[in-house]
Amino acid sequence: MSIRKSLIKQAKLAKEATYKMGNISTEMKNEALYMVADGLIERKEDILKENEKDMINAKKDKMSEAFLDRLSLNDKRIKGMAEGLKKVAELNDPIGDIVEMKKNPIGLQIGKMRVPIGVIGIIYEARPNVTVQAASLCLKSGNTVILRGGSSAFNSNKFLTEIIEENLLKAGLPEGAVQLIKTTDREAVKELMSFNQYLDLLIPRGGAELINRVVNESKIPVIQTGVGNCHIFVDHSANLASAIEIIVNAKTSRPAVCNACESLLIDQSIAKNFIPRLTKKLSNYNVEVRGDQTAVKLDNKVKQADQSDWSTEYLDYIISLKVVKDIDQAINHINKYGTKHSEAIITESYTNSQKFLKKVDAAAVYVNASTRFTDGGQFGLGAEIGISTQKMHARGPMGLNELTTIKYVIYGQGQIRE
């Protein structure tokens, strides 16, 4: 069968399955999640064998240590996946909730019922645990899902999906609820992106290149996730000790994640005093600071930044630093160079805190806290499928509610319109 034909078959099956999935009880969905969790533990050895195949290939391909780390599975990670499944089972099922219900003047009861989006496509890169996590969140929210994992993780993903599929069928869920694209051919992604008659949403999870490709080529609605060039602005009135603590946390607690801080903006009136204090502390963590000319002059620990530094998401122990005239320049800089992920101000000024919250255009805007909190767990969503950095449908961490849509339900008693 050609790639296109085989994909159409999968997409049709997923679409058919949505009509059943949307009406499956919470109990059945949870039961299925627990069964998959048990299945992963039971077949741990086989999972590790499949993962080993991927690891051998990746090593042959001379992939980086970081890449190999993301790709590799072990006992602990498999246990982690199983626990993740149980956690999703424990989350409130949003499907069927009526968000609002109001009576209109002629007695129609008009409410908004939460319903699944339908068929969701997830395109992701190396990490095989995304397979299990994405499947569980889509399933719990009544959606069906077509997964396209990175080709390096193909053996792992294929086997994990088999365990999922097997257990979902055993639990009585429809065939096609969770499917993996069974080819590593890049043509498959191109085809998938054209299936707007079958798929309702595409979520690319990965680097900027993947995301841009999907945004530019997809005929299916896309939610962009992830890229975070996050700033912290230290206002003239900031508590400087707290500012340093927050910056160190935002940069060094986990530099490779999207909510880590990548760029600092320092009010000029405090620059001379603050920058050396800050760089001294950051040097304890081996953080390289790349600053503008003013910063370089004030502190010889600061290396000269170039224009590209303002737009770079380092995901590493590097941070850029710019001295700004005032809060307005800081806000303009963020709105120009930021990726609309997470932005923070450190200030004791009430007026400036409000101004920053109002004028900065990003998914999450903080006063006096680390950008590292932008996360479904921290925001009380229980889990997340990604952090949306675009404005349509969902913004910020996407939990189960963000994987739903609504339909209006209207109870009448024979009303007709004048």
Next chain:
Amino acid sequence: MSIRKSLIKQAKLAKEATYKMGNISTEMKNEALYMVADGLIERKEDILKENEKDMINAKKDKMSEAFLDRLSLNDKRIKGMAEGLKKVAELNDPIGDIVEMKKNPIGLQIGKMRVPIGVIGIIYEARPNVTVQAASLCLKSGNTVILRGGSSAFNSNKFLTEIIEENLLKAGLPEGAVQLIKTTDREAVKELMSFNQYLDLLIPRGGAELINRVVNESKIPVIQTGVGNCHIFVDHSANLASAIEIIVNAKTSRPAVCNACESLLIDQSIAKNFIPRLTKKLSNYNVEVRGDQTAVKLDNKVKQADQSDWSTEYLDYIISLKVVKDIDQAINHINKYGTKHSEAIITESYTNSQKFLKKVDAAAVYVNASTRFTDGGQFGLGAEIGISTQKMHARGPMGLNELTTIKYVIYGQGQIRE
């Protein structure tokens, strides 16, 4: 200047203006809306002159009577536009509302603030009053807008936009808040659809052909609106007198709109008795009924339908009719042929009412009421920019809230993440 260059200039200006528009007070926005309303009345004669140019061209082009009607302006319609503007001014301004605000376990106050989407592009067809209505809704919700009206209405739209732009500037709103694309070249739409670095959302308003083109070609997120192949299913337990009244209302009260009923599904157990009663009533309104073989056999007023009738949005005094075995067949038929707009069941069965509400996949699902109620005004939104028939971001009538997005705002006291 080339079309592309001139469009980029407009798009950049619109993007720049968003940073100001999002922070303009409700009072200023309302004042601007009132000033535009007064401007339209003052320059009525000039508007009619420009509209006359369009009418002359359209008549030369032998456009249909219906088309000329949609294109034409008169005293009453201009007054209507002015009143529409004042009505939008009176609506609650959603911008800055905090939708939820919760304290997390470590004391962060996390809320969702309603903010504008940004730059919205509206692509529409003949009716010049859409220019004023779309501009007013985008403006009140803090967005900036780029309008692309039908080429037949170019002179009318150009002059209306001039009045809008003039008065917005007078009211202190930023340049570029409302702009019209100043060419009728089709190339402009193509260019516009590629501007995902400037525009945040595209809303096509018009026929299926326009909407499909935009969905297929746009790199900007699109909300599909409008096409409505709406069904009414008459269940075996229906109150037949009420069913007839609702069907007549849904078909004949305004056949050319998207929430009019286009197709009937009749439970086989009542078909013999019900269909002749119904067609007799419908014949008073000159409604042509096109039915399946069973219906044709039961009633000689019913003409034979062909396969294409099940998917046709007639927008006319024609309705299709199919006799179904039961509610399950009805639901399957709707989910297969419907356009996910508005669907109704007429029933006295509690179980069937719940089943229909749950299983039918559409923006609005009714029990015992006319589909004609799917409308922003009727649903209490005050006004609408269109009816979304897709699932992302907004579904059903789109009012001011649906033209907004959220950003998370977080109040901290120095919190860092463990």
